[in-house]
Amino acid sequence: MAFLQKEKNSYSRIYIEELRERITPIIENVIKPNAEIIDKTGQFPRENLLALAKEGWNSVTLPEEWGGLDLGYVGLSVAAEEIGKADASTGLVYAMHVGAAQAINIFGSDDQKARWLPQIRQGSLGTFSISERATGGHVWYNVSQAEREGNDYILNVEKSFTTSGGQADFYIVSTRTADSVDKKDHSFFIVDGHDEGIEAKPWKALGVRGNHSGPIRFKHVKVSRDDLLPAEILDVLNGTGGILGLNAVWLGVAQGALDAAVTYVKKTVHRDFNKSLAEYQVIRQKLAEVKIRITGLRAWQFDLARHLDELRALNKPLIPFASEIQEHKVQATELADFAARVAMDVAGGFGYTEGVFERIYRDARGGIPMAPSNNLAREQIGKELVGLPLELWEKEK
Secondary structure (H helix, E strand, O other), rough: OOOOOOOOOOOOOOHHHHHHHHHHHOOOOHHHHHHHHHHHHOOOOOHHHHHHHHOHHOOOOHHHHOOOEEEEEEEHHHHHHHHHHHHHHHHHHHHHHHHHHHHHHHHOOOHHHHOOOHHHHOOOOOEOOOOOOOOOOOOOOOOOEEEEEEOOOEEEEEEEOOOOOOOEEEEEEEEEEEOOOOOOOOOEEEEEEEOOOOEEOOOOOOOOOOOOOOOOOEEEEEEEEEHHOOOHHHHHHHHHHHHHHHHHHHHHHHHHHHHHHHHHHHHHOOOOOEEEEOHHHHHHHHHHHHHHHHHHEEEEEEEEHHHHHHHHHHOOOOOOHHHHHHHHHHHHHHHHHHHHHHHHHHOOHHOOOOOOHHHHHHHHHOOOOOOOOHHHHHHHHHHHHHHHOOOOOOOOO
């Protein structure tokens, strides 16, 4: 795939559609045909990710010097949505990978970039490993703590949910900073995913069965000081646009549910009255409501993506917009769930049987509890709205 033209206008709908057209062959020829088997077997979507890497999409936000397409968050939004339409499992793995790669791109040293980023074009896959069972959805708060060993660090850490667990080639792992007594002092490490001390447990879940987001343990894993990232956790999670990429996936899930529902109601005919399901007003109105919500959310998605790209170009921090990205996350995940329920509803009994509607319905539930869970996001947004402190950390006694 040739690099996209640099003369681009991210505000142009024609430009956005050009990006969609460029990724469509991979979606239609690779990702969509694999969606059902990934769901049934729980296999990791390696083939899908290699196809994306080959054409540069796994390096979508990276500069050309590291083999990237340099399409920013607008390009990420297009790609993640299109992947999400076909398969949520691949979409979540993809968005987490791009976020991890962008963490190195933004916060990493030149040496770290040179060692970790170029191999992404050959299929190297990254992810975040942050959440811990002891603190649940408070993913910014780690109990685990790194240990020093000379110029290196030793990680003895168990993480509760890690997308691509046991499959990633590198992990961005967070712990409390070695030797620090300050609970707010965290460190982030780039960990080689092939270290023998990494043990991933099986992932068995209601939906998104291919994303392998199970528990993972880093047992006496040695990390060089050269792979310490100089970043705060909120910068890593929000400042890389990782959550925005995930939001685009859920937008895609909603669109995928609508597309499947429209196709079904148009072709399904009641022979007693010789009327298709599309001819019933109640069904058209349900579908129209989904369409209206998708159109509004997509506009917000690209507004945020363009703004983050503008801030990156000016070398300004992205973290001030973390709250708005959380607001967007709540709407994106709940829209996916709503669209999946409507699709199953209009498909009637057929929607309840194993198949595309049932799969999307299960997948769509996955976004609501994903960090930040929608309950937690609403609490943080509400506190900020009325001027109350977020209280992210335990008060010192």
